[in-house]
Amino acid sequence: MKLLLVEDDREISELLSEVLSDEQYLVDVASDGEEGRDFVESCDYDLVLLDVMLPKLNGVELCRQLRAKKYQMPVMMLTAKDATEDQIDGLDAGADDYVVKPYKLGELLARIRALLRRKTISVSPILQWGDLCLDSNTCKVSYGGKGLKLTPKEYGLLELFLRNGGNLLSRSKILDNLWSFEEPPDENTVKAHMRRLRKKLSKAGAADDFIETVYGLGYRLKQNLQPGFS
Template sequence: MRILIVEDDERIAESLAEALTDQHYVVDIATDGQVGWDFLDAFAYDLLLLDIMLPKLDGISLCRQLRSEGYSLPILLLTAKDTTDDQVTGLDAGADDYVVKPYKLQELMARIRALLRRGSSTIPPILEWGSLRLDCSSCEVTYKDQPVQITPKEYRLLELFLRRGCQVFSRSAILDNLWSFEEPPGEDTVKAHIKRLRQKLKAVGAPNDFIETVYGLGYRLKPNP
């Protein structure tokens, strides 16, 4: 899943991005409201973490603008403004939740998970494809009950396939979904990740073509594995 942080305090933004990346999220950072709007216009996000006091375009205005344009992604406001009136203003602007700084990271992560579950309520917490099982709560992957030891990026790649069934993903589409705006590698990196993931699945008994190549188009999970 992909999260956008719009926060002008770079120390806070980087610290939060690091914590989210450790939880297997893809994270982008914008340091003012206008750049945040540009990111949201260019990429599909599952959640927005939004500061209120921002340069160029404040968080409340950005929130209202997003809702008026029909954006439905969950929005969590992060701010030092802690009065009841401030919270009412933020929620009335279209935010789904409101967390006051300084916050406890554990609580913030729980709120993020709750908003993501609400935003993807049709997606089960356990994703399965044949004998492959991915537990979104524990971030554990098994094949025929055998654990599959994979890297965070391989986990996100497998999750992307599992959430979209038989959909074919080109290398460029995989890059757009799994790498942040600031760290896009070349398409050969996708090929290398696919190869390593196939090897790890094969080591626990999955067929060689569990992730199959659709020539000229990209990759997908093999139908009826």
């Protein structure tokens, strides 16, 4: 899952982005409202965490602009403004949740999970493809009942493939979904992570081409291994 944090307090943004990264989220950070708007227009996000008191463009107005442009991702406002009228303004602008600072990290993470579940309410947290099983609630992956120890990037790759079924994913699409603007790699980085992921799958008993390469185009899960096939 890819999140955007729009927060001008550097100490808060660094702490929160570290906590979210530890929870296997990929996080981009914007330090003002205009930069946050540019990020949203440049990339697909599963959730936006939005401070209200922001330079250049405040969070309420940014949220209002995003909804006016038909962006549908969940928006959670994080703010020290706790007056009832402030909460009403934020929710009326299109926010899905309004969290008052200081907040407890455990509660904040639970609220984030709740919004992401609401976004994908029709999608099971258990993702399967043949003998491969990924539980997005626990971040555990197994093949044929055997657990796989994956790095965060390897886990992200596998989850991305599973959520896209047998659809072809180009290297640029993978980069957009799994790397932040602050760590832009080249396409050879995708190849390296793919090679290591395939090696781990192979050791667990998967076919060498469990993730197929479509030369010149990208990668996809092997078609005859979808659920319901042996």
